[in-house]
Amino acid sequence: MTEQGKYLPLLRRELQEYRNSLVLAPLAMAGVFIFLLALSVVFANRLTVVGNSLVEILGKNSAGRGVNITISIDEEQSAALDYPGEEPAANDPSAQEWDFGRDWTFEPQTRTAGPLDDPGAGRPVNMVLNGLHWVFLLVMLATSVNYLLGSLYNDRRDGSILFWKSMPVAEQREIAAKLLTACVLAPAIYLLASLFTQLCSAALAMAAVRRMDMSPAEVILANLDLPGLLGAQVGGMVIWVLWALPLYAWLLLCSAAARRSPLLLALAIPLALVVMEQLFLGSDHLSSAITAHVPQRSATGADSLGFYLLPPDWRTLDYTGMLGGLLVALVFLYATVRLRRYRLDV
Template identity: 35%
Template sequence: MPANQTSQFITLLQREFREYKTSLFWTPIVTAVVLAVLMLGSVVLANRISVIGDTILEAMMRKGTDNVNISISIGEDGEKEITVVEVTDPDAVLLSGVGIPGVPPPPPAADAPQYRVIVEEDGTDSDAADRIREQWNFSREWTFNPGGDRRRMEEGGDDFDDLNGRELNVILSVVHGILLLILMLTSVNYLLSSLYDDRKDRSVLFWRSMPVTEWQTVLSKFVVALLCAPLIYIAISLLLQLAYVLLMMLLVSRMDQDPFEVVVGNIDFLALMLDPISGWLMTALLIAPVYAWLLFASALARRSPFLMAVTPVIALVVAEGIIFRSEIVGDAVSRHFPHVSDSTAVGFYLFGPDWMALDLLSVASGLVFAAIALAGAVWLRAHRWELN
């Protein structure tokens, strides 16, 4: 009997993926392909360092090059101009052997040491321009500022000096975050429409004629959104991140640097594989009540599952604030709703979750609420008045 129930449950999971294959399977694939093509175009076709490339360089070349802003421009007539806007690291050496006859050194920045661009007098202006083009083979205009973003990161409180060889994991986590955002949006749409659409198109009558229980049907939808779909998205995200690593290596090789030392040496591949999985495990524990509530709203709604889901929550938050002047409901919702703030995060983790900071009481109460909401969805599916 248990084996038969397991087979029935697997059949229900397969049914969900067949019916919602666009959002659960094709959406992450198309998103990953688009992101990979954009990155490939910026590295190979544009012949320049794009915004993505600048961010990559900022992470790779952070040490010893703080607060340097270099702008290079090569005109069509061979005129050259190199401007060092600011240098605060007296030991930093970014340019040498670049000939720029007739271009005076820029004035030093306030409280910064003098920085001189070395000028080679030998050779004509045309030869100097050819050397510049060969050394800086990106575009006619190129700007590099590795210090500004780092200052903003440090002001935000992130300790990037403790990354210890996984600086590029930060950039790759942004790619994973994009797919996580799409996953949550598609999951919300799937949960709100699943039970509602079964009643709307009367397919619930067919499934009631099959040897499956209402609990199996509701739980199959809950498991698909909470576990199965995230596994697909995470697998595609990991493949996309590995593709990005190869493109980073291509970018660095075009700069005549060692891609294995500059790129591979700054990636923690074990964390790259395990952080998304462990991060979603904590996410699943935290957002389980939200997903269960969406299923309950889908089973309850007559016309708009979305309004049925958000209206009671907003009404409770407003009524509590007016009557009791408290924020208990709002705080409870915020602890389980996906978000990123200065102090907390649900669903989006840069280097995996902090399990020691997990509020066990909040998790336990959320799981109890999820069980109650799922029970309500099962009861509504079995006794919905439209079918009586």
């Protein structure tokens, strides 16, 4: 059996055991989003029909009392005003000041540079679709953390580790399969669900715009940069995995080492080390290193992990910090394999 064939059963096992959070959750999110958007399109169309009916009814009820202004200008530039209703008083200043015989000049405004004229400008539709994508990212982060904390702890708690120990599977492959599930399978599933939701959202938005008697090409497609959207989200996901790998490895280590609560262990040790560093050394290098490898959305967006509005600038990334994080992740994974081999219960 090839090396790839040895990992496929392990990956299928992870997807079966955590099907709700890794597979059904993104599909359910996509279905709910698309249903709500489709409902909003239908509901908006109903509002448009009701609004037009109300306008017609109000127009009929106000017949004879409304204001009907007709302006006619002949070739000699003289104007006539037809205003049915009360005649203005002779001494009314407004009647004397308002003179339609004066010269009027119509100067249409020139079209300002739009999103298509400036390649670096953000597209409004991209911003909206990125908002949908962020929801998937937040849910993926929560499910990944929950999966990694429980992947090695739950089978020790219920005793199923003894069954898996009887299988001819090395601990290294088991840990690698769990890490691949969190770093490859989960991001791929959530990314595909997010992209499908965004494409359906754009299509529904075009349908809504068309019902409003507007051009979908001008309103939606002109403000949508699909290559930039894909580049930002796929590139952000790659950076997410590379930078968050130390965090994921640490969560696996805590899952293999914890006797009661993996989450408490994962939070208590870093917090204690950060407090000790600040008390005894007066520095914050450890806290900066920890926060640098946690998926986040910064204020400037320059060092964001995964949450990108524009494609990430690969030239400005801190590759030294990334390499250091990967080395730390290897240390955590080695310790996880050792604990997995000898710790069989909680």
